[in-house]
Amino acid sequence: xxxxxxGLGGLKYDPAKRTRAPEWNVFAALVLIVLIFEILNxxxxxxxxxxxxxxxxxxxxxxxxxxxxxxxxxxxxxxxGVTQVIIIGGIDLSSGSVVGATAMVVMSxxxxxxxxxxxxxxxxxxxxxxxLPVIVPIAIGLACGLFAGLVNGLLVAYTKIPPFIATLGxxxxxxxxxxxxxxxxxxxxxxxxxxxxxxxxxxGTLTFGLLHWxxxxxxxxxxxxxxxxxxxxxYTLYGKRSYAIGSNEAAARMSGINVDRHKVLVxxxxxxxxAVAAVLLTSKNLTAxxxxxxxxxxxxxxMAVIGGISLAGGRGSILGTVLGAMxxxxxxxxxxxxxxxxxxxxxxxxxxxxxxxxxxxxRQRKRARG
Amino acid sequence: xxxIILETRGLTKHYGGVHALEDANFILHEGEHVAVVGDNGxxxxxxxxxxxxxxxxxxxxxxxxxxxxxxxxxxxxRQAGIETVFQTLALADDLDVPSNLxxxxxxxxxxxxxxxxxxxxTMRDRTMEALKTTAVKIPNVDNPIRxxxxxxxxxxxxxxxxxxASKLVIxxxxxxxxxxxxxxxxxxxxxxxxDRGIPMxxxxxxxxxxxxxxxxxxxxxxxxIVASLRKDETDGNxxxxxxxxxxxxxxxxxx
Numbered sequence: 001x002x003x004x005x006x007g008l009g010g011l012k013y014d015p016a017k018r019t020r021a022p023e024w025n026v027f028a029a030l031v032l033i034v035l036i037f038e039i040l041n042x043x044x045x046x047x048x049x050x051x052x053x054x055x056x057x058x059x060x061x062x063x064x065x066x067x068x069x070x071x072x073x074x075x076x077x078x079x080x081g082v083t084q085v086i087i088i089g090g091i092d093l094s095s096g097s098v099v100g101a102t103a104m105v106v107m108s109x110x111x112x113x114x115x116x117x118x119x120x121x122x123x124x125x126x127x128x129x130x131x132l133p134v135i136v137p138i139a140i141g142l143a144c145g146l147f148a149g150l151v152n153g154l155l156v157a158y159t160k161i162p163p164f165i166a167t168l169g170x171x172x173x174x175x176x177x178x179x180x181x182x183x184x185x186x187x188x189x190x191x192x193x194x195x196x197x198x199x200x201x202x203x204g205t206l207t208f209g210l211l212h213w214x215x216x217x218x219x220x221x222x223x224x225x226x227x228x229x230x231x232x233x234x235y236t237l238y239g240k241r242s243y244a245i246g247s248n249e250a251a252a253r254m255s256g257i258n259v260d261r262h263k264v265l266v267x268x269x270x271x272x273x274x275a276v277a278a279v280l281l282t283s284k285n286l287t288a289x290x291x292x293x294x295x296x297x298x299x300x301x302x303m304a305v306i307g308g309i310s311l312a313g314g315r316g317s318i319l320g321t322v323l324g325a326m327x328x329x330x331x332x333x334x335x336x337x338x339x340x341x342x343x344x345x346x347x348x349x350x351x352x353x354x355x356x357x358x359x360x361x362x363r364q365r366k367r368a369r370g
Numbered sequence: 371x372x373x374i375i376l377e378t379r380g381l382t383k384h385y386g387g388v389h390a391l392e393d394a395n396f397i398l399h400e401g402e403h404v405a406v407v408g409d410n411g412x413x414x415x416x417x418x419x420x421x422x423x424x425x426x427x428x429x430x431x432x433x434x435x436x437x438x439x440x441x442x443x444x445x446x447x448r449q450a451g452i453e454t455v456f457q458t459l460a461l462a463d464d465l466d467v468p469s470n471l472x473x474x475x476x477x478x479x480x481x482x483x484x485x486x487x488x489x490x491x492t493m494r495d496r497t498m499e500a501l502k503t504t505a506v507k508i509p510n511v512d513n514p515i516r517x518x519x520x521x522x523x524x525x526x527x528x529x530x531x532x533x534x535a536s537k538l539v540i541x542x543x544x545x546x547x548x549x550x551x552x553x554x555x556x557x558x559x560x561x562x563x564x565d566r567g568i569p570m571x572x573x574x575x576x577x578x579x580x581x582x583x584x585x586x587x588x589x590x591x592x593x594x595i596v597a598s599l600r601k602d603e604t605d606g607n608x609x610x611x612x613x614x615x616x617x618x619x620x621x622x623x624x625x
Binding site: 232235236237238240241243244246247248250251252254255256257262265314315 | 444445448456460461462463464465469473474475476478482484485486487488490
């Protein structure tokens with residue numbers, strides 16, 4: 001144990017001690033919130049986490065757990081991209097609108113020719129676009145997301161306008177495109193295969209029938225992507241560069257990192273992730289509407305912020321965002337479980353986001369003071 | 371005399387109408403440590419910025435390691451073997467020590483474009499080695515450097531320079547913001563460079579330090595080199611007279 005040294009400005013710092021990963025604090029908060037809801041539920045004679053019914057097997061309340069994961073999975077996928085953008089010191093306000101625009105396009109290429117023996121009443125294109133293989137709408141959808149992300153990235157990297165403005169513009173324009181696409185009309189009636197993208201049993205396919213989790217595909221995709229990007233952010237050059245740029249852009253530049261190109265890449269990945277969310281969302285709902293994904297960008301940012309991602313850039317992790325998403329979901333489910341009105345839920349949600357940031361700032365100041 | 375590692379001939383830099391550097395003729399021999407001193411705005415940092423290609427010179431020649439060079443940027447200068455500690459620390463606060471040492475020149479287990487897999491263990495081992503050779507003590511290199519003291523951060527910055535130094539090290543006021551102890555540590559690193567025979571240009575305001583560390587002192591005044599003096603042939607008062615213009619005057623001596 002080394003002695004604490006006093007550096008500049010008399011800051012006390014114990015150099016031998018490894019700084020505790022901030023994810024632990026987020027995890028502790030998650031446990032605490034679950035505990036609070038468990039207690040509140042017990043006071044009403046129920047349980048938040050555990051199965052209280054005699055006619056159903058299992059220790060846990062499986063239904064609630066499934067809903068909890070499913071309801072954040074789609075926004076969670078967006079949050080994975082937003083997290084990376086925030087880590088490089090940017091912000092992405094466009095993801096919700098990109099989901100909306102992509103959803104319209106995807107559904108237009110996923111339509112089936114006949115509905116109950118009649119021609120598809122919501123057909124956007126002619127016969128050529130009907131009953132296409134499921135890969136076509138997926139590929140077109142991802143391309144849409146990629147395009148939006150590239151535009152965001154190029155604007156931020158090469159025009160040097162603030163990311164807030166660049167992505168705000170994309171947010172408005174993409175929403176406009178979503179409404180223009182079919183004059184505000186919903187696009188519906190996809191092929192059966194397209195419907196199974198979200199509602200099938202992907203986990204069964206991935207594990208060759210060992211495990212089953214039907215109807216939870218968005219959650220499965222969320223978990224797989226979260227693990228993938230956590231590994232990428234922790235172990236690859238991509239992650240190292242992202243943190244370096246968010247931490248000190250000038251230093252990154254001086255070290256020979258092509259900062260502009262990297263920014264474009266990160267925004268592009270965020271765009272593609274928003275498109276993945278759009279594909280899953282349309283598949284889950286079997287319809288696409290121009291208003292899809294409204295406020296998703298803010299929910300995604302909130303998940304990241306609750307998960308300890310610093311809006312100043314350079315700090316936080318994908319794991320943090322996943323934990324943030326879980327807190328988000330527990331709070332929504334928790335309020336429902338204690339039968340709190342939906343209006344209160346939103347008000348409290350806002351307060352929690354602000355609270356998380358205030359707490360984080362306070363903790364950092366405290367740490368700096370020793 | 372030994373081989374010349376860096377030579378500038380008539381190096382000139384104008385910022386619009388401001389003549390920040392005028393006709394600087396400078397020679398650095400192999401293994402030699404030279405201090406660059408002068409008042410604020412005398413052209414010391416400008417001189418360094420031309421050599422390291424942070425800025426492009428208005429005129430003159432830079433000959434490095436026997437070759438006339440014209441670097442397009444600091445990265446190219448670094449690849450050629452010129453390592454620089456800048457006045458503003460070029461460190462990423464949220465990364466740990468190995469990541470900072472290897473920033474921009476990471477080692478990989480396998481290459482796959484931006485998704486190349488980092489060889490964290492080797493980088494960490496090499497970091498520990500580098501810190502050992504430079505005698506820098508950082509108790510836990512896995513911590514982000516945000517929480518470290520100014521001295522430790524400066525040591526990381528200098529260790530990076532010293533570890534990768536191949537041909538020339540340039541330090542722009544490395545101890546300007548440091549306390550007594552930390553300054554001593556940085557000075558030890560510089561002595562280590564001297565022992566390893568790595569040539570260095572040190573920009574400093576601290577004459578005590580300059581006399582402690584270097585072989586030769588070059589004085590800048592108003593964008594010109596006004597004196598180049600061997601340490602044992604001069605003293606503090608002499609240097610100050612050159613800095614303030616009591617000596618040297620308008621007839622610029624050549625380094």
